[in-house]
Amino acid sequence: MYLSRLRPSIRSRAYRRDHADVQHMHRTLMSAFPEVDADGSARKENGLLWRLDRSDAGHMLLVQSAVEPDWAQLPDDYLAAPAETRSMAAVFEAIVPGRELAFRCTANPTRIVRDPKAPKFERGRRVALHDEKSRLGWIARKGEQHGFEIPATHDGALAVDVVPLPPAIGYKGTSSRRSKITVSPAQFDGRLVVTDADAFAEAVRTGIGRAKAYGCGLLSLAPVPFV
Structure with a gap:
């Protein structure tokens, strides 16, 4: 890598x-x-x-x-x-269970919304998450999925800051048949602890969340600063 x-x-x-x-x-x-x-x-x-x-x-x-x-x-x-x-060989060498790392990730937090009256087989609609609480829940769930967890601070909050970013806009197709791309990104800066080295290494290789072609999903890692 x-x-x-x-x-x-x-x-x-x-x-x-x-x-x-x-x-x-x-x-x-x-x-x-x-x-x-x-x-x-x-x-x-x-x-x-x-x-x-x-x-x-x-x-x-x-x-x-x-x-x-x-x-x-x-x-x-x-x-x-x-x-x-x-x-990136040194980055992957640092991925071991229990290791605490500082991280940054610009991501596209979303969820699926389903109409309760719709048939069970019908797919829901994917919507962006805009409030801080929902975005914190999203990154915590991604941790469970991808082999890491975000520790708590002394006051019990997750050790991560969420910064909303301006929408990312793009256009696909030809001038006569263009479709608009809109991504609602957020920047996550904080600390994480590796719980499953293989799963987390795969997440670093392939990214997390959606809109990976459009500037989202890359996990940057660094040693936790000594305080």
């Missing part, structure tokens, strides 16, 4: 286009990876996950992949600094 840090240039017209349309961003990042058979998913085959972090210092794209990328395929003016790519 590889992790790349890309510092895009806000002067780049291509980057400004991608920043405004997550479908374009997905296509641009995929250009750095080999094509796959038509029957497969190029994103899944290449293990692509990405996240855009914003700060006063500017924008940073984090790109995780199972295949080493070729960032020379990006437009010439896309990056403000050379891309940095490194192996």
Whole structure:
């Protein structure tokens, strides 16, 4: 597995286009990876996950992949600094049961809503979770599913902060038949404890939640700071 840090240039017209349309961003990042058979998913085959972090210092794209990328395929003016790519071997070596780690994840918390009057076989409607309580419940359930738990703080709250992010918008299809993509992401920053190393390692490799092609699901890990 590889992790790349890309510092895009806000002067780049291509980057400004991608920043405004997550479908374009997905296509641009995929250009750095080999094509796959038509029957497969190029994103899944290449293990692509990405996240855009914003700060006063500017924008940073984090790109995780199972295949080493070729960032020379990006437009010439896309990056403000050379891309940095490194192996994630040390990250996976740190995944052992009982290990406490700091984490960040931009995710797309959702749930299924079903009409109680509808037939049992009928699928429900997926809706975004917008309030903090629902989002905290979502990340706790993902922990149960993916081999980690979020510890409690001294006052009994979960050791994670939830920051709502602006909607991510994109468009699929042709100009005559376009469909709009809307993702309601939230950023989770906190601490977790590994409970099942194999399940958690798989979650790190493949991401958690939905909208993985659109900047959601990537888990960043770091040692817990000593206080």
